[in-house]
Structures are given as structure tokens and as C-alpha cells.
Amino acid sequence: xxxxxxxxxxxxxxxxxxxxxxxxxxxxxxxxxxxxxxxxxxxxxxxxxxxxxxxxxxxxxxxxxxxxxxxxxxxxxxxxxxxxxxxxxxxxxxxxxxxxxxxxxxxxxxxx
Amino acid sequence: xxxxxxxxxxxxxxxxxxxxxxxxxxxxxxxxxxxxxxxxxxxxxxxxxxxxxxxxxxxxxxxxxxxxxxxxxxxxxxxxxxxxxxxxxxxxxxxxxxxxxxxxxxxxxxxxxxxxx
Numbered sequence: 001x002x003x004x005x006x007x008x009x010x011x012x013x014x015x016x017x018x019x020x021x022x023x024x025x026x027x028x029x030x031x032x033x034x035x036x037x038x039x040x041x042x043x044x045x046x047x048x049x050x051x052x053x054x055x056x057x058x059x060x061x062x063x064x065x066x067x068x069x070x071x072x073x074x075x076x077x078x079x080x081x082x083x084x085x086x087x088x089x090x091x092x093x094x095x096x097x098x099x100x101x102x103x104x105x106x107x108x109x110x111x112x
Numbered sequence: 113x114x115x116x117x118x119x120x121x122x123x124x125x126x127x128x129x130x131x132x133x134x135x136x137x138x139x140x141x142x143x144x145x146x147x148x149x150x151x152x153x154x155x156x157x158x159x160x161x162x163x164x165x166x167x168x169x170x171x172x173x174x175x176x177x178x179x180x181x182x183x184x185x186x187x188x189x190x191x192x193x194x195x196x197x198x199x200x201x202x203x204x205x206x207x208x209x210x211x212x213x214x215x216x217x218x219x220x221x222x223x224x225x226x227x228x229x
Binding site: 004006008034036041042043044045046049089091099100101102103104105 | 116147152153154155156157160170200202204216217218219220221222223225
């Protein structure tokens with residue numbers, strides 16, 4: 001069955017460092033993949049979309065990579081700030097179901 | 113301002129009761145979705161609608177019902193048949209298209225937290 005794996009353990013890093021979050025998927029080949037940020041008790045907010053023919057996408061301090069051979073996307077936040085602390089969700093596009101399927105998210109904690 | 117409004121933000125239900133969660137959008141989006149989120153878990157799709165008067169079941173539709181009589185509105189009813197309804201419910205919308213990249217960026221509401229007493 002189709003599966004999306006994000007590290008369920010919180011990632012704790014020091015302010016100013018680069019945070020790297022991982023999203024692995026199995027048993028399907030998404031045409032694209034999205035990343036969302038979710039703060040406690042609130043709805044997710046869209047951050048970036050990367051297509052299968054794009055290796056890398058950047059937006060300000062954010063960078064996403066998409067390796068269709070490894071079936072993995074990496075999400076990087078450079079020069080991290082305490083305000084970046086949140087849960088980050090990856091959502092590969094499910095071609096068969098014509099839907100986005102969400103991973104469980106990884107909680108990022110940036111310490112001052 | 114354009115966006116999605118969910119209400120109520122908090123809702124308590126006694127066992128055996130049906131409750132309806134409201135979702136309204138003024139983004140002129142064709143597609144609307146309902147997701148359920150349990151603590152520490154990802155979002156699971158309950159129902160979605162691509163156009164008015166049409167909707168499809170998602171992965172966990174049992175015990176839920178929806179309607180799409182207007183483009184702006186997509187209410188979700190949690191029926192008494194839903195055995196474990198306590199969760200955080202999220203409504204979303206997207207501009208629908210045709211072809212390979214059918215689902216674009218999702219715009220989410222602030223969520224409704226349902227607790228069964």
C-alpha cells in the first residue's frame with residue numbers, strides 16, 4: 001500500500017543552523033509534492049510545490065529537493081529562527097486517486 | 113479578505129448525536145475538501161467535492177456525510193455512526209483544473225475541534 005514517512009520525532013536545532021526534514025514515500029510515483037507548515041491548533045499553510053522534473057526549488061530561506069529515484073524529498077530551512085518552530089507536512093500528489101496524501105509531519109523546534 | 117471560514121472552532125457532542133461543521137469559502141474555488149487530523153498523525157481525507165452538487169468519498173468516509181449545494185459552502189455532518197469522532201477537522205479548497213496537475217495549492221481553514229463527551 002502507499003505510504004508516506006516523516007520523522008515523527010521532533011527535530012531540535014540551534015538558531016542560525018540549517019534544519020533538514022525528510023519525507024519518504026513508497027509504492028507510488030507522485031507527479032509533484034507539496035510542503036506545508038502547521039502551527040499548533042491551526043490549519044496548514046502552503047509553502048512550496050516541486051514537480052517530478054525539478055530537482056530543487058527555493059523560496060527565500062527554504063529549499064526543497066525531490067529525488068524520484070530514492071522516492072524522497074528533503075526540506076531545508078537555512079539560518080533557522082525560533083519563529084520557524086512548527087510542524088512541517090509533506091504531501092505527495094497521488095496520481096491514482098487524483099489527491100494529495102499527507103504525511104504525519106515533523107515538529108521542528110528552533111532554540112535561541 | 114478572501115479565505116476559508118470554519119465554524120464552530122470548538123464543539124462538544126454527546127454520544128448518539130449528529131453534529132454539523134460549517135465550511136465557507138470566498139476564494140471562488142471549485143474544489144473543497146474535508147480532512148480529519150488525530151494527535152501526531154497526518155491529515156486523512158474524509159470527503160471532497162470538485163463541483164457543485166457532486167462529491168466523492170475519501171479514505172475515511174464512514175460515519176460522515178456532506179453536501180455541496182453552493183460553490184461557497186461544503187458542510188460536514190458527523191453522524192452517530194462515527195465510532196470515534198473526537199478529532200481536529202480541517203476544511204480546505206483549491207482551484208480545480210483538468211489534466212495531470214488537478215490539485216493545486218490547498219487553502220485551509222482554522223479547523224474545528226470536536227470532542228465527544
